[in-house]
Amino acid sequence: MSDGKGPPVLEGVRVLDLTHYEAGPTCTLILAFLGAEVIKVESPTKDKSDRQRFNGEEDAKEDLYFVLMNLNKKSITLDIATEEGRSLLLDLVEHCDVLVENFRPAMMRKWTLKDEVLRRRNPRLIYASVSGYGSYGPYAAYPGLDMTAQAVGGIMSITGEGDEPPIRCGATIADSSGGANLALGIVAALYRREKTGKGMKVEVSLQDCAVNLGRSLLGTHIAYGSKAHKAGNRLKDVVPWNIYPTCDKGYVAVCVIPQRQFERLMQVIGQADLLRAHRLYSLPARKKNRQLIDEVVGAWVLRRTKREAMARLCQNDIPCGAVLDSIEVSDDAHLREREMIVEIEHHQWGRIKVLGCPVKIADSPVEIKTSPKIGEHNREVFARLLGLKDLDLQGLKARSII
Amino acid sequence: MSDGKGPPVLEGVRVLDLTHYEAGPTCTLILAFLGAEVIKVESPTKDKSDRQRFNGEEDAKEDLYFVLMNLNKKSITLDIATEEGRSLLLDLVEHCDVLVENFRPAMMRKWTLKDEVLRRRNPRLIYASVSGYGSYGPYAAYPGLDMTAQAVGGIMSITGEGDEPPIRCGATIADSSGGANLALGIVAALYRREKTGKGMKVEVSLQDCAVNLGRSLLGTHIAYGSKAHKAGNRLKDVVPWNIYPTCDKGYVAVCVIPQRQFERLMQVIGQADLLRAHRLYSLPARKKNRQLIDEVVGAWVLRRTKREAMARLCQNDIPCGAVLDSIEVSDDAHLREREMIVEIEHHQWGRIKVLGCPVKIADSPVEIKTSPKIGEHNREVFARLLGLKDLDLQGLKARSII
DSSP states (O other), X not given: OOOSOOOOTTTTOEEEEEOOTTHHHHHHHHHHHTTOEEEEEEOSSGGGSOTTTSOSSTTOOOOHHHHHHSTTOEEEEOOTTSHHHHHHHHHHHTTOSEEEEOSOHHHHHHTTOOHHXXXXXXXXXXXXXXESSOSSSTTXXXXXXXXXXXXXXXXXXGSSOTTSOOOOOSSOHHHHHHHHHHHHHHHHHHHHHHXXXXXXXXXXXXXHHHHHHTTTHHHHHHHHTOOOOOOTTOBTTBSSEEEEEOTTSOEEEEEOOSHHHHHHHHXXXXXXXXXXXXXXXXXXXXXXXXXXXXXXXXXXXXXXXXXXXHHHHHHTTOOEEEOOOHHHHXXXXXXXXXXXXXXXXXXXXXXXEEEOOSOEETTOOOOOOOOOOTTTTHHHHHHHHHOOOHHHHHHHHHTTOO | OOOSOOOOTTTTOEEEEEOOTTHHHHHHHHHHHTTOXXXXXXXXSGGGSOTTTSOSSTTOOOOHHHHHHSTTOEEEEOXXXXXXXXXXXXXXXXXXXXXXXXXXXXXXXXXXXXXXXXXXHOTTOEEEEEESSOSSSTTTTSOOXXXXXXXXXXXXXXXXXXXXXXXXXXXXXXXXXXXXXXXXXXXXXHHHHHHHOOXXXXXXXXXXXXXXXXXXXXXXXXXXXXXXXXXXXXXTTBSSEEEEEOTTSOEEEXXXXXXXXXXXXXXXXXXXXXXXXXXXXXXXXXXXXXXXXHHHHXXXXXXXXXXXXXXXXXXXXXXXXXXXXXXHHHHOHHHHHTTSEEEEEETTTEEEEEEOOSOEEXXXXXXXXXXXXXXXXXXXXXXXXXXXXXXXXXXXXXXXXX
């Protein structure tokens, strides 16, 4: 895929990254993967800095959660709670294409770092913001994070078994899609800027993004005006659609929609007779015999390991996925070949496996690099962009501005 | 947010949309929301057309799932399984900026519609593809869809209660993030094309995108080399982080990380004494008293409705989200003000509520429009772009090419 050696697609785009926690860093991470120069701004005092760099214990190594979220970025320190810090930030804004933040809307106002102020300094600036509920609407001042977004976005109400309490998706899907949607908005605004020369303001809310993730099931019920129910691993209208235990104490998901795929499945698992006997020649007929089909598929799967069942069915063009855990994902040959799992060298942890970039662009290869040390790029950024001298930097450091 | 009246950010971008099911249509949907002209290509024979437009029953109205996935698009009919159809498709490619498809890699090869063929006709074309496993790697030929991607992407292994079987997220998160990531890659390639004048090839796989959604929990465990476990609605390292039943038979999620937020929570629920008695002044102390804290938060919540509990806690800057179902999401005042829930007029269903666009760009308002009727834009597209006359179209129709 990435044989060519063209420059990365976002080469030349400079991003000032005021984000922390996860939704914001996820956005700037993918911009960095695609070749933008992302300058992460951290507080010079340890406890106020990005809360994920250190997990609180003295002398602990950097948290790997932080590392994963901040690959391929640069780091500078700057205390934007001080006036001098904010003044330097505004100087930097003049040299940047994009500013991304995920504070609550009130914080940026308090610091007089509103959209309009920043764009007065640099009319070409794309101002991008992600927060729990966005900057307008009745909940705009409410705090929100991934799990509350999964709640108010309807995701929890459709996840889990029908008779059990709602459950969250174990992945932080609201944060992650918040970051991806914001990145999309930013790049679309950059594209527009090529025509107009003008910056724009982009925002996403975690609740909006969670709702959007539910577009198929939740959205369809909303359009019909009906209440969506939890259905565990099944789908009301499709059979088979479930997980089945394997002989190695694992599970596989088997999900079959087209009739020709279903008939091939029956062949492969040696149940062609059953197909004829019960005339399972349509989706309605399959639905009527859900239990029977679950039984024969389950019996076939149970005699195999999850990897065997997946390979055998997929090689026969029948969708089947082994339920993989974190260790198995990290060892997966396919993910490694696709560079979704790559190894990097971290200055404290040594050689570690990290996740790569899910967007693959031919001729624009992504090289995954470790996260920066705190303030690692202070000299480079402040000297190159603002022309500050070593002496200036020493003074700023002495006053804990950087 | 959208007071300004500038043109949409992707105005002037024309997308040929060969997608079906969900991951592909989700991608072109957001491009359409952002102002691209998306031309959906459907088979002229009903049973081969986008499988979601009609759910199989004769004379049924269009499936609302299809409507939700295809808002703001145009529709033409074209049978690309025929040589004449493919020839017209190649003519259209000359007039388009982007082609998006989510066939299995083998299908496009079979039709000799490979990336290189298309880009020979139009060197500026962005070719974009989403499939279960992408076009390279050992599983490239395997079929895959949302739930199998949640399985092989590790999401199911971290969703659900610790002692229960794995469970999928009820939202089709792999499809949805596949679409969003592909859209991001497309727009990034469009941005690059402004500099180089050349098209590119972009692809995403559902497995890669699912893994990427798990970047925080799954990714951190991968970096540590450890196995991530299901934790229900709790987080191992944070207390409180759970859902709690309310007096109206609902639930709220309460998730508190910073110590000052926790102490405020104890105040608001009248448990300041408990805070002092158990010296709950740090996260480790809170973790040691998980059960006690769950009890007092739970008792307070249980005396309130989910809306009351959410409002009271959020107004005190404590993250709390009511678990909303599809009906409640569709009535949510905040989502309506943010135009995530909007009403449209459908030619068969009349006035219905649909989901809007989660990316908000100031001065680039998104007007949500209903999905097209099948072939609604045949005349417009074939006449305007290819110069075909009514007589040509009649002939093509008679031969079931369009």
